[in-house]
Amino acid sequence: MHRAKVLLIDDDxxxxxxxxxxxxxxxxxxxxxxxxxxxxxxxxxxSPDVVVCDLMMTYKTEGIDTARVIEEDAGSRGIPVILVSxxxxxxxxxxxxxxxxxxVKAVLEKPLHPEELxxxxxxxxxxxxxxxxxxARDVERMVEKWRGVPGSLVMILHExxxxxxYVPRQAAFEISRVLDVPLARIYEVLTFYNxxxxxxxxxxxxxxxxxxxCYLKGAPQLLxxxxxxxxxxxxxxxxxxxxxxxxxxxxxCCGLAPVITIDDTVHGKVQVEQIHGILAEYMKKNEExxx
Ligand code: FES
Numbered sequence: 001m002h003r004a005k006v007l008l009i010d011d012d013x014x015x016x017x018x019x020x021x022x023x024x025x026x027x028x029x030x031x032x033x034x035x036x037x038x039x040x041x042x043x044x045x046x047s048p049d050v051v052v053c054d055l056m057m058t059y060k061t062e063g064i065d066t067a068r069v070i071e072e073d074a075g076s077r078g079i080p081v082i083l084v085s086x087x088x089x090x091x092x093x094x095x096x097x098x099x100x101x102x103x104v105k106a107v108l109e110k111p112l113h114p115e116e117l118x119x120x121x122x123x124x125x126x127x128x129x130x131x132x133x134x135x136a137r138d139v140e141r142m143v144e145k146w147r148g149v150p151g152s153l154v155m156i157l158h159e160x161x162x163x164x165x166y167v168p169r170q171a172a173f174e175i176s177r178v179l180d181v182p183l184a185r186i187y188e189v190l191t192f193y194n195x196x197x198x199x200x201x202x203x204x205x206x207x208x209x210x211x212x213x214c215y216l217k218g219a220p221q222l223l224x225x226x227x228x229x230x231x232x233x234x235x236x237x238x239x240x241x242x243x244x245x246x247x248x249x250x251x252x253c254c255g256l257a258p259v260i261t262i263d264d265t266v267h268g269k270v271q272v273e274q275i276h277g278i279l280a281e282y283m284k285k286n287e288e289x290x291x
Contacts, residue, residue, distance in 0.1 A: 003027060003028060003029045004028055004029070004049045004050070004121075005028065005029040005030070005031060005046060005047070005049050005050075006028045006029070006030055006031070006048060006049065006050050006051075006052060006121060007030075007031045007033065007039065007042055007043060007046060007048035007050070007051045007052070008020060008023075008030060008031070008033070008052050008053075009032075009033045009034075009035070009036065009038075009039035009042075009051065009052070009053040009054060009057075009063070009066060010034070010052075010053070010054040010084075011034050011035055011054065011057040011058065012054065015054070015110075016034075019052070019112070020032060022118075023121075028121075031046045031048060034057075035057050035062065036053075036057060036058075036062045036063070036065060036066035036069070039053060039066055040066060040069050040070065040073075040076075043073075043076050043079065044073070044076065048079060049079070049125060049128065050079070050080055050081075050124055050125065051067075051070065051080070051081045051082070052081075052084060052117070052121075053067060053081055053083055053084070054083075054084055054085070054110075055084065055085035055086075056085070056086075061095055063083050063084075063085070064083070064095060064096070064101065064104075066081075067081040067083065067101040067104045068101040068103075068239060070101075070103050071101045071102055071103040071239065076169070077103060077199065078128075078168065078169045078170055079103065080103060080106075080124045080127075080128065081101070081103045081104050081105065082104075082105065082106045082107075082117075082120055082121070082124070083104050083106070083107045083108070084108050084109070084110055084112060085107065085108075085110060086110035086111075100239065100240060101239050102240070102241055106124070108120065131170070132170055135170050135171060135174060136174050138163060138171075139160065139171050139174040139175060139178065140174070140178055142156050142159045142160060142163070143156055143175065143178045143179060145159070146159070147179075152179075153175070153179070153181065153186070153189060154189060156175060157175075157186075157189060157190065157196060160175075161195075161196060161197065164200075165197070165200065165201050166196075166198060166199060166200050166201060167190055167196055167197065167198060168200075169198075172187065172190070199236070200237065200241060201237060202237035202238055202241055202242055202243040202244030203241060203242050203243070203286070204242060204243050204244070204262055204263055204282050205243075205244050205246065205261075205263055206243055206244065206245050206246070206260060206261070206262050207246050207247070207248045207251070207262075208222055208223045208226065208245070208246075208247050208248070208260050209247075209248055209249070209250060209251045209257070209258065209259045209260065209261075210247050210248070211248075211249050211250030211251070211254065212250075213250075213258075214250075214254070214257040214258040214259055215258075216257075217257040217258045218258050218271075218272065219257075219258040219259075221272050222258055222260060222270055222272060223247065225272050225275045225276075226260075226275055226279070227245070229275065229276060229279060230243055230279065232245050233245070234246060234247050235247075242283065242286055243279075243282070251266070253266060253268065256268025256269055257269070258270055260278075262278070262282065
């Protein structure tokens with residue numbers, strides 16, 4: 001039977017030892033690392049089910065940066081992270097501002113209460129199990145539809161992307177299991193075609209037109225400003241999942257150059273100074289919805 005595996009990342013030997021003892025006694029397999037770099041290497045090699053990571057190790061925000069690296073890695077981003085923090089807890093909202101990695105599912109205060117830690121791990125594992133079961137059923141249905149058809153792997157991946165809007169890591173695992181194809185082969189196909197997305201697209205799609213008219217009227221400056229404000233690169237989503245940024249060629253309304261669109265809304269004759277206000281509207285709406 002599969003024993004759920006927990007990776008502990010902390011530079012405090014006492015914490016590692018005590019927490020490992022607690023979790024082992026509950027039947028978990030435990031792996032340990034003493035800093036973010038070593039922790040990420042173990043994420044890659046050990047594929048833990050949950051990561052428990054200290055906020056401050058070699059430097060103040062190493063735990064957040066480690067969670068972000070896990071999130072940005074296509075093969076690891078579904079693994080939930082529990083951030084534990086003693087110092088700087090009151091600064092966490094500021095440290096997270098626009099920047100909370102989606103992979104951070106809980107924040108617990110040190111010294112940890114054993115029951116709270118166990119309850120949180122159990123809840124995250126239950127959420128993952130439920131998510132995995134639903135996803136496995138969806139993937140099996142799509143695999144059956146294309147089974148035996150030449151080029152079926154690509155067709156299945158197309159279907160999965162259509163369904164989820166990207167190809168989740170867990171879906172790749174399921175295809176590998178059901179089709180008995182190595183995971184490496186699936187990622188070979190996924191990374192060969194630009195079409196496939198390995199991360200969940202942002203809630204709002206920003207398209208910056210780089211067609212000739214827009215380019216000449218200042219689109220590169222608009223793009224730089226958006227990237228600066230959102231701290232995001234082209235073809236990527238912001239870490240909070242709110243925006244996805246892409247560059248397109250001529251949106252067909254050159255008279256309005258420079259043009260950006262956000263979802264279905266066209267913003268024409270945009271000035272660099274207006275970018276902050278335009279984005280702020282969407283952020284505000286999102287805060288109202290999630291408040
Ligand atoms: S070049 Fe941007 S809309 Fe045509």
